[in-house]
């Protein structure tokens with residue numbers, strides 16, 4: 041495994057890996073918005089919600105309350121594609137982990153349904169008219185739901201990487217939770233990293249958002265500056281904490297796995313991720329000084345956030361590839377690739393992406 | 408050439424027989440679990456698809472000068488809210504739920520489906536993305552957009568939603584009537600299979616019906632003058648009219664079914680015929696009310712009646728889905744994979760090697776059983792029978808075979824596909840048949856702590872003979 045990911049693999053494996061990483065990155069970006077966004081509002085509502093006099097929500101909070109339901113819909117839809125490709129890439133491993141976790145695994149669905157409806161509830165007039173202290177409780181429930189779902193995906197992933205003996209024991213002992221020391225640092229990487237993605241997306245939203253009322257317009261400039269400074273602080277803390285969590289996680293990995301991470305397969309991605317974080321940190325540092333975002337800063341942030349997320353997903357895959365029986369899997373991938381239909385997928389991927397872009401443009405430019 | 412393709416395909420499946428940790432759902436039959444969620448999901452998804460089409464129609468009425476009362480825009484906006492709250496949330500998540508449940512119930516079946524159709528599923532995903540973007544954009548900005556752009560968004564939304572039906576319909580109908588795919592293994596032969604078109608047209612009409620009935624419920628929740636309400640309901644009833652085509656499509660669908668499946672619908676299986684009648688009966692009631700009452704006589708409909716009709720439509724969907732699942736038996740993919748996810752070649756192989764010899768997952772409650780033979784029987788039950796049977800619950804073996812004598816059980820299990828052609832052939836050597844018989848007998852006798860081992864060579868020989876006689880699969 042010394043050739044750069046995914047070039048050293050036979051083309052079917054390389055193709056499925058590429059599609060998996062690309063679509064998982066899309067899922068991750070939206071999931072980050074949901075996870076960090078709901079945690080942010082929950083945290084802020086804990087501070088403000090229990091105060092006797094209600095305070096005006098900040099620009100960031102307003103944006104998050106407004107956009108979280110869509111982001112969740114997007115995260116779930118985006119999750120469908122990697123869910124499909126993971127079944128081609130690692131069918132036995134993924135199915136076995138799902139089956140072993142059984143009720144625990146299936147429970148992520150009702151939990152997500154509850155969270156989805158709570159996100160709509162927090163936008164409703166009904167909740168506005170209730171006791172203000174209900175709001176932080178609703179947000180805590182929402183963030184707990186997403187935390188549980190994220191935890192479950194990590195647990196399922198780590199369980200899928202175990203040996204047949206571990207699976208057999210897990211089944212025989214009727215275990216419900218798969219506990220390993222790796223779960224917490226791994227989850228911390230996702231959770232801490234989620235905030236820097238969120239801040240980059242919010243930077244765009246703050247940049248283009250216009251107040252709709254006269255009061256909004258007057259307070260616009262002051263609000264924006266405050267928002268940018270807050271985003272900068274949070275993003276820089278997020279990058280530092282993600283790096284810390286990554287180091288802790290690295291110390292828990294076996295030596296062979298660390299060797300793979302620094303092999304020709306993945307070290308360039310390590311470098312990409314690291315340089316992505318450094319550039320983001322520098323941009324946020326600058327924004328914290330000037331207190332306003334620009335198109336250029338947002339483009340740099342978006343590009344580096346995508347680059348870092350993609351690179352982390354490749355590293356995540358490198359760890360998995362070092363633990364599975366690649367020979368057997370490659371045969372299965374070759375068989376799967378012999379089935380027709382790729383052309384239709386590629387065609388509609390392009391056509392539907394163009395239609396999406398055209399619709400968004402039409403709405404954005406409509407008076 | 409075809410024989411070679413088939414041989415290679417079967418070989419790859421034999422080599423790939425994966426043992427998974429299978430769970431016991433207690434008194435609940437596994438098929439019912441997936442069926443229950445499936446019906447719910449299908450109903451919501453069809454609402455989303457039909458809802459999109461209905462809103463296009465109302466938006467078009469509104470902007471083409473046919474909206475004398477000026478209410479269409481408002482109705483579309485109100486209706487869309489329900490669509491987002493119900494189908495974007497529950498529809499999307501029950502969809503993911505279908506995937507997860509399929510893995511829990513029958514991992515090898517969903518594995519084969521993913522293997523064969525992943526590019527079409529990936530194509531469907533591109534339509535999901537379009538659907539979500541168009542839908543949410545309309546939801547957020549629709550109110551302030553000009554009419555032509557609203558219509559564009561709605562057309563994009565409903566086209567994407569309908570195409571998701573198009574793709575999944577090909578995959579589901581392939582399970583029932585794979586057609587020439589069984590020879591060629593060509594993805595398009597499988598996709599455009601004999602029941603593809605009747606099923607697609609039928610489902611499209613069902614989508615329109617559900618959307619129209621849901622619209623009648625929504626219209627009744629809006630504070631509108633009765634004249635406006637009557638007008639909206641009249642327009643919604645147009646979406647119920649295609650129901651008159653349902654009998655023709657139904658006959659077309661039944662005509663393309665394989666002969667054995669057709670015979671079950673037409674009385675061969677009481678349960679399937681009964682569910683078929685529920686679906687037909689409920690649909691006829693809705694169609695009668697819609698065509699004669701709502702369209703012809705231009706009656707209005709109140710919220711309670713509209714809800715009742717919607718519940719009837721749910722009943723019809725449930726009946727239809729049950730029939731679709733039921734007539735596939737004993738296969739999950741006709742002529743390829745039996746209900747217990749084994750191929751004919753795997754069955755032949757397991758008759759030699761034993762079906763659970765290499766199963767790495769132990770019984771969860773091994774101490775419950777009195778000896779190894781009964782334990783083996785319990786493992787065979789788990790692998791081969793538990794997808795459709797329970798011990799004492801729904802379709803419980805103790806109820807079904809409790810009164811049989813031991814030799815009756817031996818013959819009926821060894822010749823399983825002849826005992827009832829719903830069932831797959833038995834996939835194991837005589838020792839596994841006997842173990843299953845002993846396990847069953849032990850259960851019927853209230854699970855005593857002591858149980859003798861049955862090892863009579865003559866009995867084994869007789870079972871081997873019966874298995875031999877039942878090797879026509």
Ligand code: HEM
Pocket residue numbers: 064067071074075112115116117118119120122123124126152186187189190191193194195196197200226227230356503
């Ligand atoms: C807001 C809810 C969700 C959260 C917070 C979430 C979080 C996560 C996290 C943290 C991971 C990485 C696990 C790891 O590598 O340690 C992950 C992976 C993944 N998620 Fe999500 N997820 C959510 C919803 C979904 C949904 C609904 C789907 C499917 C439609 C999905 C599909 C996936 C897939 C396929 C993976 C990769 C699994 C693997 O490779 O083992 N996610 N998710």
